[in-house]
Every structure is written in C-alpha cells, then in structure tokens.
Amino acid sequence: MLLNYIWTGFFLIGFVAALGQWLIFGDVEVFKRIVDGTFDSARTGVMDIALPLAGVMTLWLGIMNIGEKAGAIDFIAKLIAPFFARIFPGVPKNHPANGHMVMNFSANLLGLDNAATPFGLKAMESLQSLNPDKEEASDAQIMFLVLHTSGLTLIPLAIMAQRAVLGAKDPSDIFIPCMIATYVATLVGLVAVAIRQRINLFDRVVIAWLGGLSSFIIGLIWYLSQRMTRAEIEVFSKLSSNLLLLAIIVSFILGAMRKKVNVYEAFIEGAKGGIQTSLTIIPYLVGMLVAISVLRNSGVLGLVVSAFNWLFTLFGFNTDFTPALPTALMRPLSGSGSRAMMIDVMKTYGVDSFLGRLACLFQGSADTTFYIVALYFGSVGIRKTRYAISMGLLADFAGVIAAIFVAYLFFH
Secondary structure (H helix, E strand, C coil): CHHHHHHHHHHHHHHHHHHHHHHCCCCCCHHHHHHHHHHHHHHHHHHHHHHHHHHHHHHHHHHHHHHHHHCHHHHHHHHHHHHHHHHCCCCCCCCHHHHHHHHHHHHHHCCCHHHHHHHHHHHHHHHHCCCCCCCECCHHHHHHHHHHHCCCCCCCHHHHHHHHHCCCCCHHHHHHHHHHHHHHHHHHHHHHHHHHCCCCCCCHHHHHHHHHHHHHHHHHHHHHHHHCCHHHHHHHHHHHHHHHHHHHHHHHHHHHHHCCCCHHHHHHHHHCHHHHHHHHHHHHHHHHHHHHHHHHHCCHHHHHHHHHHHHHHHCCCCCCCHHHHHHHHHCCCCHHHHHHHHHHHHHHHCCCCHHHHHHHHHHHCCCCHHHHHHHHHHHCCCCECCCHHHHHHHHHHHHHHHHHHHHHHHHC
C-alpha cells in the first residue's frame, strides 16, 4: 500500500511542480522534458537494466545452483547460523537463504554489484519460500532489504575511478570517509529494524559478531590508509575482489565434482530461471523508474534543495553543503541519476572541492532504496512492503547525515 501511495505521489507532485515551472517561471519545455524522460526511463528499465540483468542472472543462478549441489551454500549457512538466527529469527538455521544472504552481503562489501544482484534476488526468493503471506513482506525480508539498501561497501572503487577520470589529485581520499558513512547507515538500519521487530541486540552472539565485523573493518581501513598508497589501494581492491569472486566459482565447481555432480547440467538447471526472473521484474522496474523520472524532470528536487538551504540559513547553520544535496536526494531513487549529479557537482565546483568530495560521500553512503524495493520485492510478487521503505530511507538519511559530518571533519 505504501508503495502505491509513493508511486502515485511522484506523478502528482511532479505534475503540480511542472505547472508551477510553466505558470510562474515561464518554462515551456518542462512538460516535454518530463514526457521525454518517461520514454527514456522506460527504455532504460528494459534495455539497459532488465535485459543485461538477464545475462548476469542466467550466469549467477547457474553458479549458485552448482554451489547448492556442492553443499557450499549449506556450509555457509551453518557458519553464520548463530548470528543470523538472532537477526533473522524466522529463518531456520540451516536454510539456504542464510547462505544466499551472506553471498549478497559479501559481494556488496567488495563492491561487486553485478554479482550482488543475482545473489540478492536468490536470497529474496529463498526467503519468500518461508513467507506465509506471499503478497506481504515478511520480517526477514524487510531486515534483509534494509541491510542491502544501506549499501555497506568496503572500497568504493567506482567512485574512486570516476574521481581519477576527472583529474582528482588523490582519488582515494574519500575512501575512509565513505566507509565511515556507509557503516553508520548500515548500523542504523540494523538497529532500527531490530527494535521494530523486537530483536535482542544485547545478545552475546550479536555483540560478538557486530564487534568482530567492526574491528575487522576498522583494522582493514587503518591498514589500507596507513600502509598503502592510492595506487596500491586500487590494485588491492581490484585484485582481492575479482580473485575472491573467481575463487568462489572454482570452489563451487570443485565441491560439486567431489560429490560427483554433473556440473554443466547443474549450471543449466539453475540458469534457466535467469530470463524468467528478469521478465518478472520489468513491470515493477519500469513503473518505478518512470515515476522517478517525472519527479526529477519536473524540478521538484531543485525546489527541495532551495527549501533546505532556506531552512538551514534560518536556523543559522552553515549551508556550504547544500549544493551537493541533489546527489543525496537522488540516491534512494536512481543510481544512475545520483551518479550523474555527483559528476555534475564535481565538474561544477571542482573534483577536489569540499562539495565535490561530499557528493562522492553521498553517492557511496547508501543505495538506491526505491529501485531495490521494486527489483527485489517485484521479483517475488510482493505488493505490501510494510515498513521496508521507511526503514530503508532511515538508513539512507543516517548515511547522509554521517557523510555531511565526516566531510566537514575531513575536507572543510
């Protein structure tokens, strides 16, 4: 129901804003921009996202099926069962969904977006098998989605690469601030959903896992920042991410061969679902992307930024950060849109400026909540999202606030 109100609201607000642009500011091109944007977004949803995703899904669902038959998914599920049993109490300890979620989180952590999506869709499918109401998101699905949308990424390689292309003196100088911001978003998302679902966060197992993960991330950040140069960090991230990904594939194959599984047939069996999954998500994906396009091209985001600037000025706050806010506002709506705004900010104000770096932190501090909701819930036919969107946006908001504070601390 919430998704219905949000989707409808995007169109209505966009239309009212467009009328204002025309009647007040004399912008006669605004309606053309909106209509052209709807066609572009519809084409993007099918041609640039759903169809390419079909190939990626076909590959990774096949690989995942090999891993399941090899027993690798069950092994991973048992390994993390004590922790997941606490934050996903509705998921049995040995259920394959645990392994699928871990694979998704691991791929996200390493910045492997292409691998993370198939793992995530498989995890959502596994969780759906436990869901008593197939049209309403379960507690476990909401927790998984919010953790995913918080966008925890260890090394923001794509952002660093874009900064390098634009001539940044040190493209990796946003590495530590970005890591801090996205980690804050993840913790806030986890805690908020846990409180809503009455999960005991003071359980010894939960504290041990969160403490261990925090220590590992902090230690790795310290080592990379203190012991490696920018070039070495980029080489490390590329090598470790892709080596681990290939090692996973090979280990799945070797494990399946050890169990005398016909590896190729297992791959084909799993891969058959790739096309169907991509076809299933097209209506959800196109609908959300078109609605976001209407909101963007109507000028609503620009008006919101102006309102924020007026509000912060009224209360006497420093408003140096407000020109970068469009990136933060677009991030939950569209990954490509927020990326374009990040690049625009860097080109306008300078790649090594305070605003240029802050835009990068906004881009790396969260994920595309609405896109992920449409994609993941749409893939299993969930229509009632309950509080998934509000919690996902709360995590995004925490990431934005953290990014602003960290940017002032490191770069202002």
